[in-house]
Every structure is written in C-alpha cells, then in structure tokens.
Amino acid sequence: MTALQKIGKYTIIFLKYFSLVFFSFVAILPIVSCVVTAFKTETEYQNTNVMTLPESWLNFGNFVEAFQKANMGRAFLNSFIVLVSVLVISVFVGTQLAYVLNRFRFPGNGLIRNLFLFATLLPGVAMQVSVFEIMTNLHFINTLYGYIIMMCGTDVISIYIYIQFFENIPVSLDESGVMDGASYFTIFYRILMPLLKPAIVTSCILKGVGTYNEYYAANLYLQDKKKWPTVATSLYTFVGPLGSKYNLICAGVIISLLPALIVFILFQKQIYSGLTAGSVKG
Amino acid sequence: MASGTVTGKTQKRSLGQWAASRDGQKVFVMIAFMVIPLLLLFVFTYLPFAEMFGFSFYNMKYIGARKFVGLKNYIKVFQRDDCFGALKLSLYYMVGSVVQLALSLYLATILSFKVKGGNIFKGFMFFPFLINGIAIGFIFKFFYTRGFVFDTVLQWCGFELENLPYWLKDQSINNISLVGTSVWRYFGQNMVLFIGAIMSVDAELYEAAMLDGANRFQQFKYIILPSIKTIITLNVILSITGSLSAFEPPYVITSGANGTGTYFVIMHEIAHTQQKVGLASAMAVVLLLIIFAATILQKLFFKYIFKGADDEDLNATVKRDKKLAKYAARKAGR
Incomplete structure (x- = not known):
C-alpha cells in the first residue's frame, strides 16, 4: 500500500515537472531558434541546419545590418516618442476621469462608465474601417501626433485600474483637503495623484507594452515607412526581396523584442498583478 | 459638502x-x-x-463619390463565397481556444502549488504574450518553413521529412498551424490570470482539505474549480467571440493565402486594398451583430447551467456583464 502510494506520488511529481518543462520548451523554442539563426553568417545559414548552433556567439554582423536596413534607429526614436507621449497623456486623462467618476455623483456617471465598457466589446479591427476615414478627414495620416492621439483614445483598461484604486483611497482624505480650503485641482494633484503611484506604474507597464507592440494601426496611419517607422512596423522592411534572409530577419526580430524582454525581467511582478488585478474577485 | x-x-x-x-x-x-x-x-x-x-448602405471608396445602394452590401456579404463562408474558419479558432483554456488551467493548477523553479517556468510560458505581432509573424514563417525549426524537431522525434506536410501551404492543416501559434502566444497569459484567480482562494480551505485527506484532484474539483467558475465562464464567452473575430495569426503569417483568410482578414483586404468601404462596413456590422447574439446566447446558457447552483439575482448578472467588458479590455491589452 505504502509502496503503491509512493509510486503514485512520484508519478505525479514526474508528470508535473514533465509538463512544465515540455510547455516551457514549446514556449521558447521558436524564440531560441530565432536567436540561434541571428548569430549565423550568410554562408553558415545556408549550409547548416537551422537548429545547429552558430560557430560564434559573437557574430553581431546580422544585428548591425538589420538595424541599418530596417532604419531601426529612427524606429526606436519614433517608438520612444509615441510611448512617452501616450503614457503621459493617458496617465493624466485616465486618472482625472477616474477621479471624477469615482468621487463625484452626478447624473450620467453610470452612463459614462457603461459607454467606456461597451466600447471594449467592439473589435478594434472592424472599427478601423471607419476610423481610417476619420483620421483622413482630420489630416492625421502620416503624422506622429495623429497616431499618438488615436492611441490615447482606445484606453479603457487604465481607467478601470485607476477607478479600482480610488475606491480604496478613503474619501476622508479629500474631505480634509476641502476643510483646509484646497481646490479640487490641488486635492487631485497634491493629495491623490501621489497615492495613485502603484496604479500608475501598473497601467503604464501594461499600456506601454501594448503601445510598443502595436503594429496594425501604425501600419495603417503611419504609411510613410521611411519617415515614420515604429519598432514593430520597421520589421515590414523584411517583407519582399529580403523575405528569405532569415539570419537577417531573426536579428531584426530579436532587436525588436529586446525592450519587451528587459521590461519583463525588471517588472515581472507588476505585469502579472496588473493583468490579474480586478479580473479575479467576485 | x-x-x-x-x-x-x-x-x-x-x-x-x-x-x-x-x-x-x-x-x-x-x-x-x-x-x-x-x-x-x-x-x-x-x-x-x-x-x-x-x-454600409453606400457603394463608396475612402475618397470620391458615394452612391446609396440600400441593402445591397448586406446581400453581397451573404452571397459572396469569400465573405460569410470565412466564418467557418472560426471553428478552428474555437477548438484552439478550448485547448488553450484547458492547458492553461492545468498549468496554472500545477504552478499554484509549491513547485521548484515555478517562477522561471511561468516566465518562459508567459513571455510570448509580450512579443509584437509582426515579429510573431516572422518567427512562425521561419518556424514552419519546410525543413526548418518545426520539421527539424519532429525529425529528432523520429518523423521522416517526406511524410510531413507543408505546414502553411497544405490546406488540410494550415489553419491548425495558425491556431497553434495563437495558442502558443496566449496560453501563458491565460495561465497567469488563472493563477491569480486560484491564489485568491482562501488558503485555509486547502489546509482544511489536506487535513480531511483530500488529494490534489479532489482539491481541484471541489475547491479550485468552484471558486474560479466565474473567470472560466468569462474566458469561454470571450474565446468564442474572439474566435469569430480571429484576425492576427493569418494576417501576420500567411496574409490569408491558401484558404487561411478569416472573416476579418478578408474584411481588412476589402476595406484597405480593394477600397470597397461600403462592403467592408456591412461585413463589420454583420459580424458585430453575430457577436452580440453569441454573447447573449452564451450568457443565457451559463445562467441556465448555474441556475441550480446558486440563485443569481439580476444584480449579479449585471455585475457579470460589467466584469466581462472589463475583462475583455484587460485581455485585449489595449
């Protein structure tokens, strides 16, 4: 009996680790194969199997070439500008809206919340058919600011993260501010905003990753790829004549996902909790 | 005040x-x-x-004259083979999302108990979620190319190259290959959500169950599953609507070639390449209506299923609706 139990126990432990190792392998295999290929020279790539390790792990030639061919210097600059602007704007817009919706009772409060919620159920790709027309009329096509403004418009997650956070900040704080004669602006910027910091960090990471990785709208609205590539759309360079030079393409792909990797390693916990927050209870 | x-x-x-x-x-x-x-x-x-x-009622391009055509666009949506028929492909994505949910629930359950190196496994499996769509397109074009990564790994396992299909060209398998990439990308993220849900279950419940001699499977069935019922329901609803609007894998990997064009890929093509804006709009409206209908039907279905378990009042239903929307937003990550 005990021996049987032991066998059962070890089988379960084995199965457990086998599943974890197997699916981790599945998850990173496509990425690892890309890294391997990115370090190969042209001749090496053509003469060896894709899974053969490169002769030298110091062959950065592909990375340099990919970086130049895809104009990634410019792309990183554009992505950086977009990222910072979108984050700054959506932090202010999102926290302010959440403040009003959480702290003030007024007719239409519920309606506004529902309008934002309903918006999330509309599939983004379908909407772009007519958003494109609006962007054209606003002369937002091929301008970085147009793209930035559009990216701020689709922000609903952060608002909900902020509202949830506001619910846990006692109203007595606002009231003591009112007693001291502080204006609502002062209360918001001096008292509440600093307390929101954890929520702001969480939503910035989520929004930041989303913005950095966005390519569909960037491709539609920043059509001039010479002037306005973002990191994601700069990879379109490799569509076409360069389409089979995978040692180069893989290098480009790896460069494009390095920032996401760094952010992931630094902010793992916040990313996980940001995704989970609010979607768990109830 | x-x-x-x-x-x-x-x-x-x-x-x-x-x-x-x-x-x-x-x-x-x-x-x-x-x-x-x-x-x-x-x-x-x-x-x-x-x-x-x-x-959707006009025959129009983005620029130039528009002509009112009434319901003609809608009729076309149902008549053209490439439009409405493309919804059939959603079935692949639905099956894929069921596999994905089951897999991530399984892995989440494993990882929410003590596991050596749990965080590293979690990190590996989650990371694909953070890669941008275009990069994913290239990674998988490379991955599935004849004789490349996937074929090599299968050869290690003893398969012969001649017996392997062309993963992205062979019409009997290419949609499955594409669904696989979607599962690959999202199972880790789903897993993280489930881990969060499982962690929010009161730890005392597990201790009590352990004392009562419940094994892991019983713990899963009687403690974990009931307490994350809501989040699973939400995920099922979202995955069905998500399957109807499947877009990214074919868009970035095959551009919809060889019979992989889902409804939205074809809509995108009609809107932005052929510039038949009216027809594309009609397609979008039709799909939105289908999605709403599917969402409502599923809600009724789940309400019926859970009717015996707990009498849900109107308030709770409304609450769940709101959660669904919030949840959708979070999952979309936009």
Missing part, C-alpha cells in the same frame, strides 16, 4: 457664496477632467461606430 453646515447660520450669505463657488468649482473640475476622455471616446469609438453603420 456636508461639513459646510456645521459653520452656523450667522454667516449665511458668505456660506452661500462659499457653497456656490465650491459647487461652481466642482462643475468646472468635472468638465475639465472629462472633456478630453469623452471627446476621444466619441471621435475614435462611437463616431466611427455610427459612420460604419452609415457606410
């Missing part, structure tokens, strides 16, 4: 002024703080929503 009344009646006039200015300020701050988000919401969500509906 309420504190104002304490001050007394002697200063009635100044109090009134104070209140007025305070109220005035309140209105001012509300307008100042809400005008931008509401404007953005209007311009980039509701205005396009309304316009799309309008466009």
Whole structure:
C-alpha cells in the first residue's frame, strides 16, 4: 500500500515537472531558434541546419545590418516618442476621469462608465474601417501626433485600474483637503495623484507594452515607412526581396523584442498583478 | 459638502457664496477632467461606430463619390463565397481556444502549488504574450518553413521529412498551424490570470482539505474549480467571440493565402486594398451583430447551467456583464 502510494506520488511529481518543462520548451523554442539563426553568417545559414548552433556567439554582423536596413534607429526614436507621449497623456486623462467618476455623483456617471465598457466589446479591427476615414478627414495620416492621439483614445483598461484604486483611497482624505480650503485641482494633484503611484506604474507597464507592440494601426496611419517607422512596423522592411534572409530577419526580430524582454525581467511582478488585478474577485 | 453646515447660520450669505463657488468649482473640475476622455471616446469609438453603420448602405471608396445602394452590401456579404463562408474558419479558432483554456488551467493548477523553479517556468510560458505581432509573424514563417525549426524537431522525434506536410501551404492543416501559434502566444497569459484567480482562494480551505485527506484532484474539483467558475465562464464567452473575430495569426503569417483568410482578414483586404468601404462596413456590422447574439446566447446558457447552483439575482448578472467588458479590455491589452 505504502509502496503503491509512493509510486503514485512520484508519478505525479514526474508528470508535473514533465509538463512544465515540455510547455516551457514549446514556449521558447521558436524564440531560441530565432536567436540561434541571428548569430549565423550568410554562408553558415545556408549550409547548416537551422537548429545547429552558430560557430560564434559573437557574430553581431546580422544585428548591425538589420538595424541599418530596417532604419531601426529612427524606429526606436519614433517608438520612444509615441510611448512617452501616450503614457503621459493617458496617465493624466485616465486618472482625472477616474477621479471624477469615482468621487463625484452626478447624473450620467453610470452612463459614462457603461459607454467606456461597451466600447471594449467592439473589435478594434472592424472599427478601423471607419476610423481610417476619420483620421483622413482630420489630416492625421502620416503624422506622429495623429497616431499618438488615436492611441490615447482606445484606453479603457487604465481607467478601470485607476477607478479600482480610488475606491480604496478613503474619501476622508479629500474631505480634509476641502476643510483646509484646497481646490479640487490641488486635492487631485497634491493629495491623490501621489497615492495613485502603484496604479500608475501598473497601467503604464501594461499600456506601454501594448503601445510598443502595436503594429496594425501604425501600419495603417503611419504609411510613410521611411519617415515614420515604429519598432514593430520597421520589421515590414523584411517583407519582399529580403523575405528569405532569415539570419537577417531573426536579428531584426530579436532587436525588436529586446525592450519587451528587459521590461519583463525588471517588472515581472507588476505585469502579472496588473493583468490579474480586478479580473479575479467576485 | 456636508461639513459646510456645521459653520452656523450667522454667516449665511458668505456660506452661500462659499457653497456656490465650491459647487461652481466642482462643475468646472468635472468638465475639465472629462472633456478630453469623452471627446476621444466619441471621435475614435462611437463616431466611427455610427459612420460604419452609415457606410454600409453606400457603394463608396475612402475618397470620391458615394452612391446609396440600400441593402445591397448586406446581400453581397451573404452571397459572396469569400465573405460569410470565412466564418467557418472560426471553428478552428474555437477548438484552439478550448485547448488553450484547458492547458492553461492545468498549468496554472500545477504552478499554484509549491513547485521548484515555478517562477522561471511561468516566465518562459508567459513571455510570448509580450512579443509584437509582426515579429510573431516572422518567427512562425521561419518556424514552419519546410525543413526548418518545426520539421527539424519532429525529425529528432523520429518523423521522416517526406511524410510531413507543408505546414502553411497544405490546406488540410494550415489553419491548425495558425491556431497553434495563437495558442502558443496566449496560453501563458491565460495561465497567469488563472493563477491569480486560484491564489485568491482562501488558503485555509486547502489546509482544511489536506487535513480531511483530500488529494490534489479532489482539491481541484471541489475547491479550485468552484471558486474560479466565474473567470472560466468569462474566458469561454470571450474565446468564442474572439474566435469569430480571429484576425492576427493569418494576417501576420500567411496574409490569408491558401484558404487561411478569416472573416476579418478578408474584411481588412476589402476595406484597405480593394477600397470597397461600403462592403467592408456591412461585413463589420454583420459580424458585430453575430457577436452580440453569441454573447447573449452564451450568457443565457451559463445562467441556465448555474441556475441550480446558486440563485443569481439580476444584480449579479449585471455585475457579470460589467466584469466581462472589463475583462475583455484587460485581455485585449489595449
């Protein structure tokens, strides 16, 4: 009996680790194969199997070439500008809206919340058919600011993260501010905003990753790829004549996902909790 | 605010002024703080929503003359083989999302108990979620190319290259290959959500169950599953609607070639390459209606299923609706 139990126990432990190792392998295999290929020279790539390790792990030639061919210097600059602007704007817009919706009772409060919620159920790709027309009329096509403004418009997650956070900040704080004669602006910027910091960090990471990785709208609205590539759309360079030079393409792909990797390693916990927050209870 | 009344009646006039200015300020701050988000919401969500509906009755391009054609576009959506028929591909994505949910639930259950190196495994499996779509397209074009990564790994396992299909060209398998990439990308993220849900279960419940001699499977069935019922329901609803609007894998990997064009890929092509904006709008409207219908049907279905388990009042249903939307937003990550 005990021996049987032991066998059962070890089988379960084995199965457990086998599943974890197997699916981790599945998850990173496509990425690892890309890294391997990115370090190969042209001749090496053509003469060896894709899974053969490169002769030298110091062959950065592909990375340099990919970086130049895809104009990634410019792309990183554009992505950086977009990222910072979108984050700054959506932090202010999102926290302010959440403040009003959480702290003030007024007719239409519920309606506004529902309008934002309903918006999330509309599939983004379908909407772009007519958003494109609006962007054209606003002369937002091929301008970085147009793209930035559009990216701020689709922000609903952060608002909900902020509202949830506001619910846990006692109203007595606002009231003591009112007693001291502080204006609502002062209360918001001096008292509440600093307390929101954890929520702001969480939503910035989520929004930041989303913005950095966005390519569909960037491709539609920043059509001039010479002037306005973002990191994601700069990879379109490799569509076409360069389409089979995978040692180069893989290098480009790896460069494009390095920032996401760094952010992931630094902010793992916040990313996980940001995704989970609010979607768990109830 | 309420504190104002304490001050007394002697200063009635100044109090009134104070209140007025305070109220005035309140209105001012509300307008100042809400005008931008509401404007953005209007311009980039509701205005396009309304316009799309309008466009669907016209024969038009983005630039140039428009001609009113009534319901012709809608009729075309149902008549053209490439439009409505493309919804059949959603079945692949539905099956894929069921596999994905089961897999991530399984892995989440393993990882929420003590596991050596759990965080590293979690990190590996989650990371694909953070890669941008275009990169994923290239990674998998490379991965599935004849004789490349996938074929090599299968050869290690003893398969012969001649017996392996062309993963992206062979029409009997290419949609499955594409669904596989979607599962690959999202199972880790789903897993993280489930781990969060499982972790929010009171730890005392597990201890009590352990004392009662419940094994892992029983713990899963009687403690974990009931307490994350809601989140699973939400995920099922979202995955069905998500399957109907499947877009990314074929768009970035095959561009819809060789019979992989899902409904939205074809809509995108019609809208932005062929510039038949009216037809594309009609397609979008039709799919939105189908999605709403599917969502409502599923809600009724789950309500029916859970009717015996707990009598859900109207309030709870409304709450779940809201959660669903919030949850959708979070999952979309936009």
